[in-house]
Structures are given as structure tokens and as C-alpha cells.
Amino acid sequence: MINSLLERQIEKRPDKVRLQGRILFLTEDPELIKRQLAGEDLPWDTKNPANNPKLRDDISTDEITPAHYCFYFDETLGEIPYLGLKCGSVTPVGRGDIKRGGFVCAVSGKRRGKGSSREQSPYAEMCAGIRVVIAENIERIYTQNCQNLGLLTSTNFSLIDRIRGGEEIALSEFTAGEDEITRQVIEYGGLFPFNVARLQGKVFLPPIESAGGSARATLAMTLAEKIFARHMLNGKGAVGVPSVKPGDTGFARADLRFSHEYVTPMAAIFFEHYVGKD
Known part of the structure; x- marks a missing residue:
């Protein structure tokens, strides 16, 4: 398996991306969502946000993919996005609506x-054709899941006009402010391609360094930090570093790994797709 991975063609995304498709605005008004699903492109004033309809805040992952659909683990999930989305007492999105709508971008409010x-x-959003999510702010774990799967995220609403105009957008728009590893995960289109590139020596893993030279070795650490330090991979690929601190990024060797029926099938198909059956 390792030899096949070392020989696999892995490339970064282009420096500029063009996102071709419609934009779905997840508004509080269910009728506006229904009109978009019926084919209407909602006008949006990015320069005067107060003129726009109110976007839904606090869209949870259970609204994006209700729990009882999460036993699907393949592209069937592309029929599911936003089936749990509530606008008042109305759930305006039906099964398959997003995929049929040709949407490339979904826009919402706070705490997406x-x-x-x-x-x-x-x-599910990716399988339905969504390639970028824009929101006023986006929850951390959801953001990381998007990045690891290859779905772009942004809080920059000016991108709406550029997407609608068919412009090329610099990939750096989506990597700005990220740590070195996350930036490369985004550039390679997700965590699996990144790790194949890592095996091939194409990526840069920043060393965990001390701000004060050798003093780092005696840095006071919490119990959790000591556990991480003992398990982190160092610059030579061996396990263990003198110390860690908040903000450090890297990979750790796990003592024990487990999974369960809710996530194992999805993990398995990702391995099969990116790594191979063997």
C-alpha cells in the first residue's frame, strides 16, 4: 500500500479557483428559500447589508443533516442537505432540492x-454540489470538518459578487489566517490528499520550536500538554518533543484508536477512495 501511495499523483489546487454555479441564501423567510429552490436567484446587496433579508443564525449540523439520515455514508447524503432547516415552523427544503438547484455556494448568518x-x-453539502460556505462566523469543529473534506469556508461576504460574476478567486482568500498545516490541507483539497502528499515529502510540517531556545525543554506544562508532548511527532519523524504550548500544530501518535458504527463506514469509504482498497 505504501508504495502505491508514494507513486500516486497528488497535486495542490490551482492558485486561483472559479466557483461556477448558483448561490443559496439561507434566510429566515422560508418563502425566499422556496423561491430560490424553484429557480429564482435572490438579489443581494453586499455593500449595504441592511437592505438584505435576514439570514438564518445558529444553523446546526442537525439541521444540515438530521441524525436519522446519518446512517448514510456515501453520495446519497447529497440528497439530504438542509432537510432539517427550520424557518419558524416551516422546513422549506425537500430531499434532493439542493442538488437539483445547481448551487455552488450556501450563505447564512452567525454560528453556522x-x-x-x-x-x-x-x-452532504459537497455531494449536493456546494463548494464554498459563507457565513458571518462559523463554528470551529464544523470549519475543520469542511477543511478536512475539501469544502471551502469564508466569512468574507464580498466573495458573493465575485462568485456571481464568474471571477477567479485566489485560494489565499480561504487560507488567510490559518496555521501552516491547515493552510496546506486546504491547498491540497483535504486531509486525505494532504497526508498522501506528506508521505511523498511534498508538504512542510512546521517544527514545534521554543520561543526561548533550550528553555523550552523545562517549560511548565499542564498534564494534557505533557501527554501531547510525549506523543507529538518531532521534525525527524520520531515521537516526542520537549514541550508544547497553546498554538502549536502537528501530528501525534495515538496509543489507542477506536471508531463506532456511526462514523466507521464513512471513514472506510474515504480510505478506499483516497488510499485504495488494498
Whole structure:
């Protein structure tokens, strides 16, 4: 398996991306969502946000992919996005609506992706054709799941006009402010391609360094930090570093790994797709 991975063609995304498709605005008004699903492109004033309809805040992962659909683990999930989305007492999205609508971008308000940290949510959006999520702010775990799967995220509403105009957008728009590893995960289109590139020596893993030279070795650490330090991979690929601190990024060797029936099938198909059956 390792030899096949070392020989696999893995490339970064282009430096610029063009996102071709419609934009779905997840508004509080269910009728506006229904009109978009019926084919209407909602006008949106990015320069005067107060003129726009109110976007839904607090869209949870359970609204993106209700729990009883999460036993699907393949592209069937592309029929599911936003089936649990509530606008008042109305659930305006039907099964398959998003995929049929030709949407490439979904826009919402504050705290998008709160709740359960289910990978099915961004994967369902991707399978329905969504390539970028824009929101006023996005929950951390949902953001990481998007990045690991290859779904772009942004809080920059000016991208709406550029997407609608068919413009090329610099990939750096989606990597700005990220740590070195996350930036490369985004550039390679997700965590699995990134790790294949890592095996091939194409990526840069920043060393965990001390701000004060050798003093780092005696840095006071919490119990959790000591556990991480003992298990982190160092710059030579061996296990263990003198110390860690908040903000460090890297990979750790796990003592024990487990999974369960809710996530194992999805993990398995990702391995099969990116790594191979053997």
C-alpha cells in the first residue's frame, strides 16, 4: 500500500479557483428559500447589508443533516442537505432540492455549523454540489470538518459578487489566517490528499520550536500538554518533543484508536477512495 501511495499523483489546487454555479441564501423567510429552490436567484446587496433579508443564525449540523439520515455514508447524503432547516415552523427544503438547484455556494448568518461534530454535514453539502460556505462566523469543529473534506469556508461576504460574476478567486482568500498545516490541507483539497502528499515529502510540517531556545525543554506544562508532548511527532519523524504550548500544530501518535458504527463506514469509504482498497 505504501508504495502505491508514494507513486500516486497528488497535486495542490490551482492558485486561483472559479466557483461556477448558483448561490443559496439561507434566510429566515422560508418563502425566499422556496423561491430560490424553484429557480429564482435572490438579489443581494453586499455593500449595504441592511437592505438584505435576514439570514438564518445558529444553523446546526442537525439541521444540515438530521441524525436519522446519518446512517448514510456515501453520495446519497447529497440528497439530504438542509432537510432539517427550520424557518419558524416551516422546513422549506425537500430531499434532493439542493442538488437539483445547481448551487455552488450556501450563505447564512452567525454560528453556522453549531452542535454535533458530524462529518456527514459538510460531506452532504459537497455531494449536493456546494463548494464554498459563507457565513458571518462559523463554528470551529464544523470549519475543520469542511477543511478536512475539501469544502471551502469564508466569512468574507464580498466573495458573493465575485462568485456571481464568474471571477477567479485566489485560494489565499480561504487560507488567510490559518496555521501552516491547515493552510496546506486546504491547498491540497483535504486531509486525505494532504497526508498522501506528506508521505511523498511534498508538504512542510512546521517544527514545534521554543520561543526561548533550550528553555523550552523545562517549560511548565499542564498534564494534557505533557501527554501531547510525549506523543507529538518531532521534525525527524520520531515521537516526542520537549514541550508544547497553546498554538502549536502537528501530528501525534495515538496509543489507542477506536471508531463506532456511526462514523466507521464513512471513514472506510474515504480510505478506499483516497488510499485504495488494498
